[in-house]
Amino acid sequence: MEKELINLDHIYKSYDGQLILDDLSLVIHENEFVTLLGPSGCGKTTTLRIIGGFETPDKGRVIFDGQDITALAPNKRQLNTVFQKYALFTHMDIADNIAFGLRIKNKSDQYIKDKISYALKLVNLDGYEHRMPDSLSGGQQQRIAIARAIVNEPKVLLLDEPLGALDLKLRQDMQYELIRLKRELGITFIYVTHDQEEALTMSDHIVVMNQGYIQQEGTPEAIYNEPENAFVADFIGDSNIISATMVKDELVRILGTEFPCVDKGFGVEKPVDVVIRPEDVKLVKRGEGKIPGVVSHIIFKGVHYEMEVQAGGFEWLVHSTKESPAGTEVDIDVDPFDIQVMNRPASEDEQALGVVDDV
Amino acid sequence: MFKDPKRAHALASPYFVWALIFILVPLGMILWYGFTDDAGAVTIRNAAAIAQPEHLKALLLAIELAVISTVICFLLAYPLGMILAKNKMSSQGIITTIFILPMWMNFLLRTFSWMTLLENHGVINGFLEKFHLPTVHVINTPSAIVIGMVYNFLPFMIMPIYNSLAKIDNNVINAARDLGANAVQTFLRVTLPLTVPGIISGVTMVFIPALTTFAISTMLGGSKILLIGNVIEQEFTLTYDWHLGSGLSVVLMIFIVINMIVQALSEKNDEL
Numbered sequence: 001m002e003k004e005l006i007n008l009d010h011i012y013k014s015y016d017g018q019l020i021l022d023d024l025s026l027v028i029h030e031n032e033f034v035t036l037l038g039p040s041g042c043g044k045t046t047t048l049r050i051i052g053g054f055e056t057p058d059k060g061r062v063i064f065d066g067q068d069i070t071a072l073a074p075n076k077r078q079l080n081t082v083f084q085k086y087a088l089f090t091h092m093d094i095a096d097n098i099a100f101g102l103r104i105k106n107k108s109d110q111y112i113k114d115k116i117s118y119a120l121k122l123v124n125l126d127g128y129e130h131r132m133p134d135s136l137s138g139g140q141q142q143r144i145a146i147a148r149a150i151v152n153e154p155k156v157l158l159l160d161e162p163l164g165a166l167d168l169k170l171r172q173d174m175q176y177e178l179i180r181l182k183r184e185l186g187i188t189f190i191y192v193t194h195d196q197e198e199a200l201t202m203s204d205h206i207v208v209m210n211q212g213y214i215q216q217e218g219t220p221e222a223i224y225n226e227p228e229n230a231f232v233a234d235f236i237g238d239s240n241i242i243s244a245t246m247v248k249d250e251l252v253r254i255l256g257t258e259f260p261c262v263d264k265g266f267g268v269e270k271p272v273d274v275v276i277r278p279e280d281v282k283l284v285k286r287g288e289g290k291i292p293g294v295v296s297h298i299i300f301k302g303v304h305y306e307m308e309v310q311a312g313g314f315e316w317l318v319h320s321t322k323e324s325p326a327g328t329e330v331d332i333d334v335d336p337f338d339i340q341v342m343n344r345p346a347s348e349d350e351q352a353l354g355v356v357d358d359v
Numbered sequence: 360m361f362k363d364p365k366r367a368h369a370l371a372s373p374y375f376v377w378a379l380i381f382i383l384v385p386l387g388m389i390l391w392y393g394f395t396d397d398a399g400a401v402t403i404r405n406a407a408a409i410a411q412p413e414h415l416k417a418l419l420l421a422i423e424l425a426v427i428s429t430v431i432c433f434l435l436a437y438p439l440g441m442i443l444a445k446n447k448m449s450s451q452g453i454i455t456t457i458f459i460l461p462m463w464m465n466f467l468l469r470t471f472s473w474m475t476l477l478e479n480h481g482v483i484n485g486f487l488e489k490f491h492l493p494t495v496h497v498i499n500t501p502s503a504i505v506i507g508m509v510y511n512f513l514p515f516m517i518m519p520i521y522n523s524l525a526k527i528d529n530n531v532i533n534a535a536r537d538l539g540a541n542a543v544q545t546f547l548r549v550t551l552p553l554t555v556p557g558i559i560s561g562v563t564m565v566f567i568p569a570l571t572t573f574a575i576s577t578m579l580g581g582s583k584i585l586l587i588g589n590v591i592e593q594e595f596t597l598t599y600d601w602h603l604g605s606g607l608s609v610v611l612m613i614f615i616v617i618n619m620i621v622q623a624l625s626e627k628n629d630e631l
Contacts, residue, residue, distance in 0.1 A: 052533075052537060053536075054533050054536075073536070073541075074533070074536040074537050075536050075537070075538075075539045075540055075541055080537055080538065081533070081534070081537045083530040083533065083534055084530065085528065085530065087528055087530035087531045087533070087534040088531075088534075089531065089534075089535075089549060089553075090553070091552045091553055091555075100535070100538050100540075100548070101538035101539050101540075104538060104539040104540050104544060105539060145534075148534075148538070149537075149538075152539070
């Protein structure tokens with residue numbers, strides 16, 4: 001693993017008496033693409049603003065490259081931010097926008113000129129030096145905002161929902177663009193979004209947040225395949241979250257039917273929640289599976305069919321490339337490694353830790 | 360909005376009539392009086408009278424006091440606009456009300472109250488005497504006129520500046536800080552240039568009424584200090600020389616139009 005670059009050490013932050021970040025600790029390594037992912041109000045943007053220096057934590061420290069920068073002004077930090085809605089300087093042309101940080105640092109004219117053309121090439125906007133920001137499309141403005149930030153050679157680039165204002169197709173293109181940029185620059189990206197697909201596509205490391213707590217962090221695969229609680233499971237992709245009982249190690253009772261699974265250490269006859277991804281639910285012929293059911297809805301989604309299946313008193317969400325028309329009698333089956341068992345929150349407090357009530 | 364342009368025109372007709380009767384006709388009359396003499400012969404003598412020493416002196420003094428008032432208004436309004444824009448949510452209502460409240464009172468009444476305040480035995484000097492402090496002589500001096508102008512026209516400077524400051528996305532300021540600019544650099548390179556349109560309209564809205572006022576100068580400047588506005592007023596109301604009064608008005612109007620063209624051009628340059 002790469003060297004530790006940023007260390008958020010027990011950060012607390014509240015606005016108007018409302019706790020936004022509650023004892024948040026997070027380590028970010030060099031050359032990582034880290035995404036802070038969560039619904040609005042989860043504290044992800046506040047975390048980013050604390051790293052950028054636009055907010056001061058009430059308690060806790062921000063360590064950057066071994067130094068405490070908690071009280072350091074934003075203009076003294078070795079990082080740059082790409083803001084939501086671009087925040088370009090509308091009274092300057094593109095070249096002046098990109099040169100802003102370099103002029104503040106009194107770089108030579110030649111150096112600035114070289115940097116501008118290098119940055120414009122990097123974001124595929126060659127020849128836009130003398131356009132005004134207002135004459136550019138949203139996607140182009142966003143690229144300029146990125147160019148303006150990276151010419152300063154920051155160690156870390158902070159991105160605050162930079163693709164939020166773009167349309168779907170452009171957003172997808174920009175995702176690949178950002179991955180490419182990150183590779184070419186070889187610096188750390190900290191990315192804030194509420195879009196789970198964006199997070200899964202681009203990140204090396206995802207930090208899922210809710211109500212000021214980190215719910216889970218890990219690689220996109222780990223977050224998707226092994227969600228630690230119902231909140232993460234529900235937030236990342238579609239899922240079936242079902243109350244169940246752990247009969248013993250590697251055996252769980254779901255809706256009255258026993259399924260072999262691969263999880264251990266939950267105890268005997270313990271109430272748990274299980275997560276089953278819709279693409280992992282297998283629809284088989286009546287008599288060949290575990291729980292009998294009837295298809296109640298079917299929608300064609302392009303890549304797959306999305307079906308709702310009534311089985312065992314639960315409405316299962318099922319994704320499959322095979323069509324089963326509404327009314328078809330089927331059996332539901334799930335492979336042991338596709339069942340993700342999670343502890344069920346026992347109290348209100350644990351509930352606040354981000355576990356959703358009902359799915 | 361209207362599918363039938365004829366109908367739209369019909370609805371706009373009251374405003375055309377209004378503009379005709381109350382703007383175009385008086386303007387035509389001023390031009391007519393301005394460029395004719397008693398006998399009805401065309402002449403430029405009335406307009407050229409601006410070159411007479413006493414008229415020129417009144418014009419230059421009016422320009423001087425208007426410039427001073429505009430600068431003072433700007434220096435007061437900008438910081439206040441920044442405070443207002445920063446507190447978009449909380450105390451804005453109260454501060455705005457405090458500055459707008461005097462505008463609910465008649466302009467002449469407000470200026471009259473400054474007479475009472477500034478008089479040699481007025482409220483301010485009475486207060487100073489009470490504490491055995493030296494009294495000040497302000498009334499009937501150019502300073503009194505400037506005080507009156509600043510007081511009356513300040514809201515017209517605050518509003519456009521506040522509006523242009525409030526429009527700036529907070530993240531634009533953050534972006535400047537993020538790119539290494541300190542507070543002063545951020546202000547000079549980002550905030551100030553972005554509010555130029557507001558400053559221009561504020562300056563226009565203060566400078567033009569300040570240049571043409573005669574009420575403030577009459578009340579606070581006594582009869583000794585004549586601004587170009589007073590000269591024109593006296594030509595109409597005392598000497599009844601409408602031709603001379605109109606001629607000087609035309610000169611003043613040309614002045615204002617030039618002023619507005621310059622400002623419009625600078626605004627246009629700013630957009631490009």
